[in-house]
Amino acid sequence: MCGGVVNSPRIRCAISWLIAATILGGGVGVVLPHRAHAQSFLYHPMAAGETVNIPIDWRDEDEWFGDPYPNFAPIGTVPRTNRYAANQNHRIRIIGNPNVRRPRVHFWTLRMNSVAVGGLADSFRVQWGGTNYGESWAWGDYGSNPSGPDVNTLGLLIDSATANYSLMHPGAYLNFRSGPAWSGSGAYFESEDQGFRIASMDFIGTGSQGTWIVPTLNAHERVLGVLLGGGSTNGDTVDFRLPAHATGRYTVQLWLDNPNSGDVLLWANCGSLPDATHFAAASNTAPASSYPGWAGATLDLPACAAGWYVTATSTSPQNHIFHLTWGVHAADHELTDIRIGTAPPVGTPAELATVRATFQRAAWLFHGWTGGVWAVRDFRIYVGTDCNTVWPNDQFACGGGLCRFCLLNAPESATCISNTSISTGEITLCRNSWANAYVIAHEMAHAYAGLSDEYDTVSCGAPGTRVTMSTCGPSVMGSNSWNANSFCNALSHRTSLDDLLNAAGSFVPNWNNDDARDCTGGWHWTNAGNAWEHVNVHHAIFDMPGTITPHNVTYFPLFATDPRFGWFTN
Amino acid sequence: MILRAIAILAVLVATACTGAEPVFRPAELVVNPEAPVAEERDVAHESPPSGPLLTVLVSPTDLTTAFRGVPEVVVAGEMLEEDIREVIDAVDLLTWPDGVPVRATVEYVAPMPEATVPEHRFLVRPATDLASGWYALEVQPLSAGRFLVASARDAAPSRARFRVGSGPVVRGVSFSPGDTEVGVSLSLSERIVDERLVADLVTVEVDDAALSCQTRGAEYLGELGRDSIEVVCPRFDLEANVTIRLNGELLTSIGTALEVPFGSSRTELTVNPVRGGLVLDEVALLASRPAPSHDRPRR
Numbered sequence: 089m090c091g092g093v094v095n096s097p098r099i100r101c102a103i104s105w106l107i108a109a110t111i112l113g114g115g116v117g118v119v120l121p122h123r124a125h126a127q128s129f130l131y132h133p134m135a136a137g138e139t140v141n142i143p144i145d146w147r148d149e150d151e152w153f154g155d156p157y158p159n160f161a162p163i164g165t166v167p168r169t170n171r172y173a174a175n176q177n178h179r180i181r182i183i184g185n186p187n188v189r190r191p192r193v194h195f196w197t198l199r200m201n202s203v204a205v206g207g208l209a210d211s212f213r214v215q216w217g218g219t220n221y222g223e224s225w226a227w228g229d230y231g232s233n234p235s236g237p238d239v240n241t242l243g244l245l246i247d248s249a250t251a252n253y254s255l256m257h258p259g260a261y262l263n264f265r266s267g268p269a270w271s272g273s274g275a276y277f278e279s280e281d282q283g284f285r286i287a288s289m290d291f292i293g294t295g296s297q298g299t300w301i302v303p304t305l306n307a308h309e310r311v312l313g314v315l316l317g318g319g320s321t322n323g324d325t326v327d328f329r330l331p332a333h334a335t336g337r338y339t340v341q342l343w344l345d346n347p348n349s350g351d352v353l354l355w356a357n358c359g360s361l362p363d364a365t366h367f368a369a370a371s372n373t374a375p376a377s378s379y380p381g382w383a384g385a386t387l388d389l390p391a392c393a394a395g396w397y398v399t400a401t402s403t404s405p406q407n408h409i410f411h412l413t414w415g416v417h418a419a420d421h422e423l424t425d426i427r428i429g430t431a432p433p434v435g436t437p438a439e440l441a442t443v444r445a446t447f448q449r450a451a452w453l454f455h456g457w458t459g460g461v462w463a464v465r466d467f468r469i470y471v472g473t474d475c476n477t478v479w480p481n482d483q484f485a486c487g488g489g490l491c492r493f494c495l496l497n498a499p500e501s502a503t504c505i506s507n508t509s510i511s512t513g514e515i516t517l518c519r520n521s522w523a524n525a526y527v528i529a530h531e532m533a534h535a536y537a538g539l540s541d542e543y544d545t546v547s548c549g550a551p552g553t554r555v556t557m558s559t560c561g562p563s564v565m566g567s568n569s570w571n572a573n574s575f576c577n578a579l580s581h582r583t584s585l586d587d588l589l590n591a592a593g594s595f596v597p598n599w600n601n602d603d604a605r606d607c608t609g610g611w612h613w614t615n616a617g618n619a620w621e622h623v624n625v626h627h628a629i630f631d632m633p634g635t636i637t638p639h640n641v642t643y644f645p646l647f648a649t650d651p652r653f654g655w656f657t658n
Numbered sequence: 659m660i661l662r663a664i665a666i667l668a669v670l671v672a673t674a675c676t677g678a679e680p681v682f683r684p685a686e687l688v689v690n691p692e693a694p695v696a697e698e699r700d701v702a703h704e705s706p707p708s709g710p711l712l713t714v715l716v717s718p719t720d721l722t723t724a725f726r727g728v729p730e731v732v733v734a735g736e737m738l739e740e741d742i743r744e745v746i747d748a749v750d751l752l753t754w755p756d757g758v759p760v761r762a763t764v765e766y767v768a769p770m771p772e773a774t775v776p777e778h779r780f781l782v783r784p785a786t787d788l789a790s791g792w793y794a795l796e797v798q799p800l801s802a803g804r805f806l807v808a809s810a811r812d813a814a815p816s817r818a819r820f821r822v823g824s825g826p827v828v829r830g831v832s833f834s835p836g837d838t839e840v841g842v843s844l845s846l847s848e849r850i851v852d853e854r855l856v857a858d859l860v861t862v863e864v865d866d867a868a869l870s871c872q873t874r875g876a877e878y879l880g881e882l883g884r885d886s887i888e889v890v891c892p893r894f895d896l897e898a899n900v901t902i903r904l905n906g907e908l909l910t911s912i913g914t915a916l917e918v919p920f921g922s923s924r925t926e927l928t929v930n931p932v933r934g935g936l937v938l939d940e941v942a943l944l945a946s947r948p949a950p951s952h953d954r955p956r957r
Contacts, residue, residue: 129726217770258770300728301767304777327727331777332715332734360718361727365824365848365910368885394715395732395777 129363129401131185132316132324134293140316142407143288144345180262181217182289183326184255184314186300190247190292191260214244216251217258217303243290254298255291255314256327262312289409291316302361302397304329307416308460313400315352315408323403327361332395336416339460340398343384344373345409352402352410354385359394415460423536424465429475429491434519440469442523443495450528457529457564458537475514482514490514492535495522508534530564539565710735711806714745716795716818721829721919723821723847729795731780733805741804742766742778748798751782753791754819755920760793761785790823819919824848826910827919831902833931839890840931841874842902849883850908850916857889859908863901864894883911901928 134140182191193214214224224244246260291314305311305328315324330338342354355362356369371385389396402408428443444467451464473485475494485491493515498504504518506527513535521527533539712735718725731749733741751760767779782795797816800807807816821827826848834841842862852859857873871891876884894900904925908916917924 301765301779301781302727304770304779306770332713332732358719359715360722360725360820363724363726365826365883365912365914366722366724366885367849370882394717394719397717397727 129325129361129399130323131187131297134187134189134291134295134316136293136295138293140291140407141288142291142314142409144286144409179310181305181309181311182214182255182260182262182313183303183305183311183328184259184291185316185324185326186254186256186298187293187296188255188291188314188316189253189294189296189298190245190290191255192243192245192290192292193262194243194287194289212244213261213263214246215261215263216246216248216253217261245290247292248294248298252299257299257301257303259303289314302327302329304331305414307331308413311412313410313412315400315402315404315410317402317405317407323401326400328398330392330396330398330414330416332393333391333416336391337422337463338387338389338392338396338414338416339455339463340387340389340412340414341384341456342373342386342400342410342412345411347383351404352383352385352400352408354387355399355401356387356389356396358392358396361397362399413456415455415458417461417463421461422463422465426464426467426492427486427489428467428469428493428495429473429486430469430471430495431474431476431497432472434495434497435471440471443469446523446525447528449525450532453525453529453564454532454536457533462532462536464532476516483512493517493522493528506531526564533565541565712737712741712804714797714800714805714807714816716797716816718795718818718820720818721820721827721847722818723826724824725820725822729782729793729818729820731782731795731797733778733780734776735778736776737778744800745778745780745797745805748800749780749782750796750798750815751784752794752796754794755792757794760788788822790821792819792821794819821847824910824912824914826850826908826914826916828904828916828927829919831927831929833896833900835893835896835931838893840893840896841888841890842871842900844887844902846885846887846916848910848914848916849885850879850887851881851883851911852879852908854878856887859887859905860889861903861905862889862891863903864898866901869894896931899928899930901926 184191191214195212224246248254307330311328313326315326317324330340340354340356342352344352352373354371355367357367360366362368362370369387369389371387373383373385387398400410400412428447430439430443447467451467455463468487470486470491473491473494474481475485475491476482476496477485482494483490485494490512491514495517496504496519498518500506500518500520506515506517506521508515508531515528515531515535517528517531534541712733715732715734717730717732729751731745733745737745746764746766749764751762752758753760762782762784765781765783767781769776769778795818797807799815826846829845829847832841832843832845834843842860844860850859855873855877856875856879857871857877860871862869862871869891871889874888874890904916904918910916918927
């Protein structure tokens with residue numbers, strides 16, 4: 089940061105920066121741009137008919153399906169970004185520079201019957217922003233061969249031949265809806281646990297630039313962006329805007345689909361687009377060496393009444409697909425000095441290292457699951473406390489205050505059950521669980537966001553044709569082992585299978601794809617009062633901007649931890 | 659598979675230039691595909707709409723330099739058609755400080771259908787690319803009780819002066835008085851890179867006597883540079899005029915030099931902490947200066 093000149097002031101500067109990074113960082117400082125990143129902020133041109141195909145990295149999958157590494161052996165593993173679970177209804181916004189006029193998404197399904205003919209409400213759609221202008225969509229059985237060649241890939245293309253559309257404005261949307269994942273012995277068994285997979289994307293030019301309008305991204309909107317490889321210092325630039333908000337802090341998270349594809353930078357400026365000399369904040373993607381398999385950048389921005397203008401740039405010769413999401417939270421949703429008590433004999437150096445690592449990741453998970461509504465800034469550990477004793481001693485066990493967490497030595501069992509106290513909000517974690525960030529974040533959702541469990545499954549039908557499904561497959565409040573990277577929402581939540589039955593009480597599937605109705609006209613994707621809507625209510629109370637769109641709960645990659653959240657003060 | 663592309667680009671309003679005034683009025687309303695159909699209603703004899711105020715923001719903000727993109731006015735809230743027209747008629751783009759109208763159109767961009775905040779945007783598109791130099795985006799006074807213009811003052815237009823091309827300026831000064839010290843902070847429109855101690859970058863004078871000011875915060879600007887200069891000076895009479903002088907050339911990473919905007923001196927400004935307010939809004943101090951022809955810091 090301060091290097092380049094060998095003299096004492098510079099050295100002092102470098103040292104002070106390192107100290108700051110060490111205090112805050114859990115080992116990894118925030119990577120900021122340097123002068124070599126100065127660039128012209130130009131949009132990469134595209135010739136007429138020029139097509140750039142960018143594979144979606146095969147190693148990135150399972151984002152909404154659930155991470156296969158819940159116990160966090162993170163080094164060498166990767167987040168999952170392009171495979172989608174069943175019982176989902178998601179929308180991804182695709183953005184790019186104004187010269188990209190025709191996007192095409194290649195995808196396939198992962199398992200026969202994943203998107204079965206007659207499958208309930210299965211569809212995959214690409215369309216321009218706005219009201220269904222120029223859409224290309226598919227449903228039905230397109231076959232699958234996840235281990236075989238890419239022969240069944242289907243490409244959905246939209247273009248702007250009759251309009252001046254581009255990925256800058258109005259941008260494209262990738263909508264996908266995956267029906268319920270059935271289980272049971274009936275004829276309607278349909279496993280969609282592995283949903284869809286995106287294989288690659290094409291970006292096609294027309295030789296002219298589309299409408300220049302900086303797109304406004306909605307809070308919690310999930311974005312997939314493209315930065316074309318320039319091979320020069322010009323590189324490529326993608327601009328967007330975050331709505332004005334006078335009081336809330338903004339958190340912007342970007343991560344690369346291919347973590348080894350090179351540097352991407354985020355720049356932000358309040359009130360106008362940033363450039364190399366004119367920015368309030370910037371963040372470079374952390375090198376993949378910091379977290380192998382992951383390279384991301386974070387902006388933690390203060391309130392900006394004029395609206396933040398944000399730019400992603402790259403000077404790399406490589407093409408980039410980046411993922412991005414952002415949230416905003418009010419000050420009273422920032423938690424600091426969360427005290428963690430460890431009941432003896434918990435507290436060895438190795439155990440404390442595990443606690444630090446998992447709680448940091450839990451802070452990120454909780455932040456992402458709540459769409460940025462909540463932010464846990466820091467923890468403090470008190471080793472060898474009486475946090476597991478009875479009232480009133482437990483109320484003062486952590487430095488004279490309540491231990492928000494009490495870590496016990498006993499493994500999860502009938503005599504030690506990780507839970508959250510309804511009366512005090514204190515979270516008790518057994519040995520298995522304080523090493524599992526999902527469990528920690530799940531309990532935080534109880535304690536801080538007031539969410540209930542959603543473990544239940546429902547079933548109906550006579551023996552032999554009984555259908556069983558979870559209340560909500562992807563809910564983190566339902567399970568911490570699968571489909572556990574988001575809250576359930578009104579589009580994917582159910583508490584009953586009644587609407588799948590006809591008047592005679594027999595299960596009747598719906599053959600009308602995409603409308604999510606059964607033969608009796610009932611909606612399959614119904615029922616509010618679930619986890620996400622609880623968060624939504626909270627955000628409305630606490631001065632959050634507008635209504636959160638329930639399509640995409642903010643997802644942050646598992647390893648997107650950095651000093652801004654969940655750091656330890658001791 | 660269905661492939662469908664629908665494009666709607668409608669010109670709804672084509673208002674001719676009004677009167678003999680040689681000022682180009684934004685004449686064309688271009689509605690983007692997402693534009694909602696404004697609610698039709700009989701507005702005759704109707705009292706001004708009630709309900710939440712429409713918040714008006716101007717981008718770029720005042721004294722922005724190195725501006726890129728298209729200037730715009732953003733209105734947050736539920737707008738009626740007459741609101742939209744009122745805003746369109748109120749927007750001007752001028753050169754600055756000579757105030758020559760710049761030919762431009764105002765393009766209305768409706769909120770996206772699922773916008774979390776309904777932000778209506780009015781892009782002011784020049785007929786030709788803006789050359790390097792200073793411009794002003796002005797919003798004439800809008801209906802009181804309906805619009806809340808964040809940067810408006812009294813009945814004057816809300817004005818955002820901006821520069822196309824790098825040319826950093828001091829956007830404002832703020833004073834933070836303490837018992838024994840006064841913090842002095844300069845807000846800059848671009849990041850300055852300089853290897854000197856921050857305290858050496860400026861000289862603060864009160865009654866023609868230089869104060870011994872020290873660095874507040876980081877001692878150096880760092881490789882990224884900073885867009886503020888903060889020093890702390892011995893307590894001085896806040897009723898006195900304070901002169902702040904830039905010491906030598908303060909450059910951006912691309913070599914453009916910091917200046918005091920529109921002043922008699924490019925390297926010196928004089929302000930009065932009390933009359934400007936003890937806790938100064940950075941832009942407000944400069945924006946509250948006299949009319950454009952006298953556009954210079956208070957003395």
